[in-house]
Amino acid sequence: MIKYNCHLTMLLLFTTAMMVAACGNSGGENRMESPDSDNISMAQEAGHPQESQHVVEYAALDYVFAGPSEIPSGWTTFRMPNQGEEHHVMILIELPEGVSYSEYNEARERRATSGESPDWWGDQVVMGGPAALAPGMTGQTSVLLDPGEYAMICPVQTADGTQHSELGMMRPLTVTEEESGASEPEADITMTLSGHEFDMDGVITEGRHTIRVRFENQPEGKPHDVHLARLGTNQTVEDFTTAMESLDLTGSDFYFIGGAEDMPEGYTAYFTADFEPGRYAFWCHYHSGDGMVEEFIVEPL
Numbered sequence: 001m002i003k004y005n006c007h008l009t010m011l012l013l014f015t016t017a018m019m020v021a022a023c024g025n026s027g028g029e030n031r032m033e034s035p036d037s038d039n040i041s042m043a044q045e046a047g048h049p050q051e052s053q054h055v056v057e058y059a060a061l062d063y064v065f066a067g068p069s070e071i072p073s074g075w076t077t078f079r080m081p082n083q084g085e086e087h088h089v090m091i092l093i094e095l096p097e098g099v100s101y102s103e104y105n106e107a108r109e110r111r112a113t114s115g116e117s118p119d120w121w122g123d124q125v126v127m128g129g130p131a132a133l134a135p136g137m138t139g140q141t142s143v144l145l146d147p148g149e150y151a152m153i154c155p156v157q158t159a160d161g162t163q164h165s166e167l168g169m170m171r172p173l174t175v176t177e178e179e180s181g182a183s184e185p186e187a188d189i190t191m192t193l194s195g196h197e198f199d200m201d202g203v204i205t206e207g208r209h210t211i212r213v214r215f216e217n218q219p220e221g222k223p224h225d226v227h228l229a230r231l232g233t234n235q236t237v238e239d240f241t242t243a244m245e246s247l248d249l250t251g252s253d254f255y256f257i258g259g260a261e262d263m264p265e266g267y268t269a270y271f272t273a274d275f276e277p278g279r280y281a282f283w284c285h286y287h288s289g290d291g292m293v294e295e296f297i298v299e300p301l
């Protein structure tokens with residue numbers, strides 16, 4: 001997905017779509033169970049014993065991320081219940097070494113007003129996070145984090161075109177030298193984002209799945225991401241594609257149930273989602289115009 005000013009137009013298009021998409025939906029159910037502590041065996045729930053994950057929870061509200069300001073480094077599972085009334089995403093930005101969050105924030109404001117950016121601006125790296133989530137849904141996305149200073153932002157827009165980040169959905173996150181000790185998650189399905197394709201190894205059936213997302217060849221210098229949308233009963237992927245292009249989602253009832261935000265080439269993320277029978281679409285924001293929209297059907301067991 002697009003997050004930066006250099007791609008502001010696409011960001012506006014996408015986030016407007018997110019905002020509009022939220023209007024036609026009654027909200028999904030949250031079928032994830034609450035963890036008893038920070039460290040729970042998520043994979044055990046998914047049927048993989050012996051796998052321990054470090055789960056950190058950030059509730060997405062209109063308009064704030066509620067959660068810890070400091071977390072250990074290593075494999076980290078971001079669990080994000082959307083408790084707001086709008087779609088939200090979480091994007092983690094690793095700041096260049098030596099750049100503090102307040103310097104980053106000032107630079108963002110300066111860019112917005114004067115268009116000037118500091119030398120280090122291009123050195124920030126988007127390190128993933130839970131993709132678009134409809135109200136009531138819970139996203140769960142795991143990434144491997146190095147120690148450092150990060151910014152956590154939601155660039156989705158409100159009806160009047162204000163980014164959620166401007167309204168409070170932007171905060172610092174310190175990833176400490178201390179290791180989470182979590183192992184890399186296990187997945188039952190692997191999806192490779194390469195060229196203009198979602199290459200799937202495995203079939204999504206009814207129930208909960210953890211999907212490994214490998215970020216490979218990223219054409220046109222634009223990063224991949226994957227957003228998962230549930231389509232309405234009578235909607236096709238063509239309806240979805242047209243709606244995302246034209247932003248006319250009037251009367252539509254599809255909504256987003258998570259996925260994995262941008263990561264650099266060579267990185268891997270994991271996301272967990274519950275699938276009930278129905279029609280779905282995978283959607284890559286930057287490359288959807290080049291065919292990275294794919295419908296799939298989850299059959300009843």
Ligand SMILES: [Cu+2]
Pocket residue numbers: 063087088089154155156164169
């Ligand atoms: Cu938001």
